[in-house]
Amino acid sequence: MNTTRILLAASTALALLGCSSMGNVQMGNDSTMTEATAKQLAGDVPLPQGAVIKQQDTLVMGSGNTWMGRLSLTVPGEAQPAFAWFRDNLPAAGWTLTSSSFSKLSLLTFTKAERVATVQMQGSNFGGNEVLITVAPAVRPASRP
Numbered sequence: 001m002n003t004t005r006i007l008l009a010a011s012t013a014l015a016l017l018g019c020s021s022m023g024n025v026q027m028g029n030d031s032t033m034t035e036a037t038a039k040q041l042a043g044d045v046p047l048p049q050g051a052v053i054k055q056q057d058t059l060v061m062g063s064g065n066t067w068m069g070r071l072s073l074t075v076p077g078e079a080q081p082a083f084a085w086f087r088d089n090l091p092a093a094g095w096t097l098t099s100s101s102f103s104k105l106s107l108l109t110f111t112k113a114e115r116v117a118t119v120q121m122q123g124s125n126f127g128g129n130e131v132l133i134t135v136a137p138a139v140r141p142a143s144r145p
Contacts, residue, residue, distance in 0.1 A: 043067045048085045050076045073131040
């Protein structure tokens with residue numbers, strides 16, 4: 001119960017900090033977002049060529065190697081090569097793959113320092129893939145008295 005309260009307080013604080021830190025990021029329409037802006041949002045999480053960030057579904061708090069939140073993307077191409085791209089390229093950026101599952105709804109989980117990243121991918125009815133990348137602080141087990 002105490003852990004839940006701490007997590008709730010931390011989430012609220014991060015949300016408030018995120019609102020103020022987004023002020024210096026130039027945002028455009030999904031189709032006009034520059035590669036530099038996308039790199040600034042994604043920080044240390046590489047994005048595949050042709051990925052489009054869906055800004056209305058994205059919430060990024062912080063920047064660089066310490067950002068937390070959710071990136072919502074559309075990634076062109078077939079599901080298996082897109083899955084393989086994330087599986088192979090996040091480790092090159094310092095992330096460690098801890099689990100993966102390729103199916104209709106594919107999941108990859110990575111860790112880096114004190115953070116966990118989850119890549120959730122599903123084929124879109126309009127072609128390409130809908131991808132959610134969630135980055136959050138790693139949870140440490142509570143110590144027993």
